[in-house]
Amino acid sequence: MADLQKLYEAVLNGDNKTAVAVTKEALAENADPIELIQKYMIPAMAEVGKRFECEEYFVPELLLSARAMKGALELLRPLLAEKGAEPTGRVVIGTVKGDLHDIGKNLVASLLEGGGFEVTDLGADVPPEKFVEAVQLRNANVVCLSALLTVTMPAMRTTIEALKNAGLRDRVKVLVGGAPVTPQFAKEIGADGYGENASVAVNLARDMVKASSHAC
Numbered sequence: 001m002a003d004l005q006k007l008y009e010a011v012l013n014g015d016n017k018t019a020v021a022v023t024k025e026a027l028a029e030n031a032d033p034i035e036l037i038q039k040y041m042i043p044a045m046a047e048v049g050k051r052f053e054c055e056e057y058f059v060p061e062l063l064l065s066a067r068a069m070k071g072a073l074e075l076l077r078p079l080l081a082e083k084g085a086e087p088t089g090r091v092v093i094g095t096v097k098g099d100l101h102d103i104g105k106n107l108v109a110s111l112l113e114g115g116g117f118e119v120t121d122l123g124a125d126v127p128p129e130k131f132v133e134a135v136q137l138r139n140a141n142v143v144c145l146s147a148l149l150t151v152t153m154p155a156m157r158t159t160i161e162a163l164k165n166a167g168l169r170d171r172v173k174v175l176v177g178g179a180p181v182t183p184q185f186a187k188e189i190g191a192d193g194y195g196e197n198a199s200v201a202v203n204l205a206r207d208m209v210k211a212s213s214h215a216c
């Protein structure tokens with residue numbers, strides 16, 4: 001049987017090879033991908049963050065852990081994205097300008113896909129005009145903005161303003177998230193919702209699409 005504690009340790013130690021091998025083994029034994037992410041991989045990244053704060057880890061360690069997390073997530077992503085026929089709604093998602101953190105955003109995107117949404121993922125370091133362009137092009141119902149740095153949080157506000165200036169704000173809901181973001185901040189910048197994690201994001205996006213389809 002796969003030793004899932006090894007998955008936690010592999011992400012924590014930045015050991016991509018082991019992270020991928022244990023994930024493969026667990027999947028062959030029909031492990032639940034959500035459980036692998038929530039019980040082992042996310043807690044490992046949280047510990048990486050703590051070690052970085054205490055200066056036990058530095059950027060190279062962060063990069064190795066991020067690579068191990070991504071390697072395992074790539075195997076899990078298709079399973080998260082098994083979906084039904086009709087899209088629940090259309091989402092444009094990205095990490096805001098100046099911010100390169102994309103692991104959490106990728107997780108949100110995968111679960112939204114799994115929840116039946118048609119997802120356009122713009123990647124990381126996305127300027128406001130790119131969000132505007134994609135919302136127009138994809139006729140999106142929901143925009144998801146991710147930020148992991150306090151210094152890039154203001155780019156969420158700028159992006160919302162750009163949507164307003166483009167005349168799109170009334171027809172698209174804005175959902176924000178990422179470790180430093182709070183419900184209070186979401187309110188302040190005029191977002192429609194804040195989600196603390198990927199599964200909350202799916203429920204909120206679903207509610208937003210439902211509410212907007214009931215509106216006259």
Ligand code: B12
Pocket residue numbers: 042045046048049050052053059062063066098099100101102103104105107108144145146147148149150151175176177178179180194195196197198199200201
């Ligand atoms: C991995 C990592 C990196 C990697 C990123 C790799 C990648 N491809 O993403 C690398 C090494 C590149 C990196 C770089 C930097 N990092 Co960094 N990084 C981290 C770390 C350790 C983990 C982040 C992560 O992936 N977490 C796991 C995921 C699953 O969690 P998450 O992102 O929070 O996402 C969840 C929720 O927040 C939510 N969510 C996320 N987005 C969204 C969006 C929506 C719409 C919703 C609803 C929900 C939602 O759902 C997700 C899943 O449940 C954090 C520490 C931490 N504890 O967060 C520091 C951290 C974010 N980094 C930090 C710093 C300082 C930096 C650098 C400036 C370091 C440097 N000196 O160069 C650079 C900045 C580069 C840049 N311009 O962006 C600081 C930020 C401090 C601050 N207050 O601003 C942190 C907090 C570390 C620390 N404790 O000091 N980093």
